[in-house]
Amino acid sequence: MSHSSSSQLPSDLPRRFESTRWSIVADARRGTPARSRAALEELCRAYWYPIYSFVRRKGLPPESARDITQSFFVRVLERDFFDAATPERGRLRSFLLKSVQNHLISHQRAAAAQKRAPQAMLISLDQLEPERRFQLEPADPQTAERSFERQWALTLIERAMDRLRTELTDKLGPQSAARLIQLLTGEAEGMSLAAVAEELQTSDAAMKVRMHRIRGRYRQLLRMEVADTVSENVDVDEELKNLLDAL
Incomplete structure (x- = not known):
């Protein structure tokens, strides 16, 4: 490349x-x-x-x-x-x-x-x-082709999030990783960043830096997932934009 x-x-x-x-x-x-x-x-x-x-x-x-x-x-x-x-x-x-x-x-x-044998x-x-x-x-009037594009994008997002979750779990343990992922996705059960910082026994400033790095790592992982599905003559950023537009 x-x-x-x-x-x-x-x-x-x-x-x-x-x-x-x-x-x-x-x-x-x-x-x-x-x-x-x-x-x-x-x-x-x-x-x-x-x-x-x-x-x-x-x-x-x-x-x-x-x-x-x-x-x-x-x-x-x-x-x-x-x-x-x-x-x-x-x-x-x-x-x-x-x-x-x-x-x-x-x-x-x-x-x-054609019938396929189970071992196939x-x-x-x-x-x-x-x-x-x-x-x-969700029920919507999307064509099957548009639905494919949307589900493809969601699959890459899910794979990137799974990789991020694994990395955080390996580094911080499952409980802290789960809370940080919830904070990243807006699913922290209404808890503020300050509340999560207190729960994880760190300062607000340190938590802001950590979340900034986590968001950056997630974007990198998503871009890597997209890059993994295109040949070298395709612009990865353009492909990423197309997928996000499908959502």
Whole structure:
């Protein structure tokens, strides 16, 4: 990645981000089968819900949506799936959206959905309660495509927040981490910053500095999650803006 690009990443970027999920997609044909499958299974676990939400908003019932989402994941593991992946299509979300659109059309044209053996499944959607999560979404007239964009953005936000929570827990313990996350998200049960500072046995000034750093770290983690889904020719800040606009 060029250091002169406006999408330059922080110098302390973890090494695992040198291979982004987009590069995993683009290079899947050349990797060893075991490594490719492991990486792609992780990709599916990370981004399954925008796919499911898209299919449901296309009007399919829960059981059919689960079947189509699962069969799409199986399709992802087939190496010719990536024949259409090119650097010019450097946004993973756009590539997957177009792919699931095509998969849904093929599925609907089929006389009956192909049955998959249990061992072919990557993840159990039943355990993840996809329909319960879908029913919690606000009712709105969004198209399925717009819903996909929104759920993609929410997925990246959730992943960034989970990473921040893990970092704070490792450093400060679960109770302090939980309170700081609540303060960050505005869910500290009506407690002021001063009250949280007192609870955590620190000064107001120190708490303000800590929250400033936490907000900065969260923004960095979110940007890293976005960078992990685009190729090097895509401006990370532009992609981040597009995702936030989808909300």
